[in-house]
Amino acid sequence: MSTVHPAGPAAQVIATLWWVMLAGATAIFALVMTILVLSFRPRTTHDGPQDDDRDHRLWIYGLGLGFPLAVLGSLLAYGLIVGERLLPRPDPQVVAVAAEGRQWDWRFRYDALPGLVTDGVLHIPAGRPVDVHITSVDVIHSFWVPRLAGKLDAVPGHVNVLRIEADAPGQYAGVSAEFNGTGYRRHDFAVVAHDAPGWASFLSDGAP
Structure with a gap:
């Protein structure tokens, strides 16, 4: 962290x-x-x-x-x-994912595989830029993976875009950096960065 x-x-x-x-x-x-x-x-x-x-x-x-x-x-x-x-710019290598904050969980969807949803764990390819489209379904949250990028608010009814990228495969801790109620201390998640074969396997399996 x-x-x-x-x-x-x-x-x-x-x-x-x-x-x-x-x-x-x-x-x-x-x-x-x-x-x-x-x-x-x-x-x-x-x-x-x-x-x-x-x-x-x-x-x-x-x-x-x-x-x-x-x-x-x-x-x-x-x-x-x-x-x-740090602003996200057009890049042919970019991967798009959606992050939906809620009390007290994060739900992730993947443009590369519509219909796939993961709770509490965001999967990304290592060595490629990833645009995270961040929103909330209830109150304001804040998406933050300290070792990969800065933090950005998740606002109900609005989408903010944060670009993150992992240099190497591994697991990186993420947290909601905005107080959002009594379950705030447990409102965390993980980012798993896959190497190229691992990312291809994740997409083909359609499950974490």
Whole structure:
């Protein structure tokens, strides 16, 4: 369930964004702590009012405002670029599935095999992009597989599309990341990524 242990390209982008934002926040925090420590340093000389004004402008406008605004502006621009990269785009390799949230279960349907429904387990091919069409039949839920992609709300009467992809076959934990009642703690699911033969076998068998 760790977002900093990605197993897919979308999750890798999100993990990188997390580390970049952590570095930016750390730089601002270090600057503030440095200024705080220096403010307690005794001043032994007085260089005159002009020098005082220059020092005040440096600390207040340059380091107090300019540096944090530059860092935060850069992080905002980077975050917008990352968000644009995560949008699902046309791809001939994409696989489409539908995820339907309910209290307290997830039901999945597969465009590649109409009529097939799985409860609590989403099957996908490894190494291929998968567009998950997310909705809800009752209240708002949130579809989240931390190691494969970000999270997206499941809204009644509306379909949101999230692109996920697993680099390698395996099982990945998913959870509903939106409080939805007394059964919320049990509202989880699993994503099983198959290799090419396993995915073909899943489709041909028509059952998990």
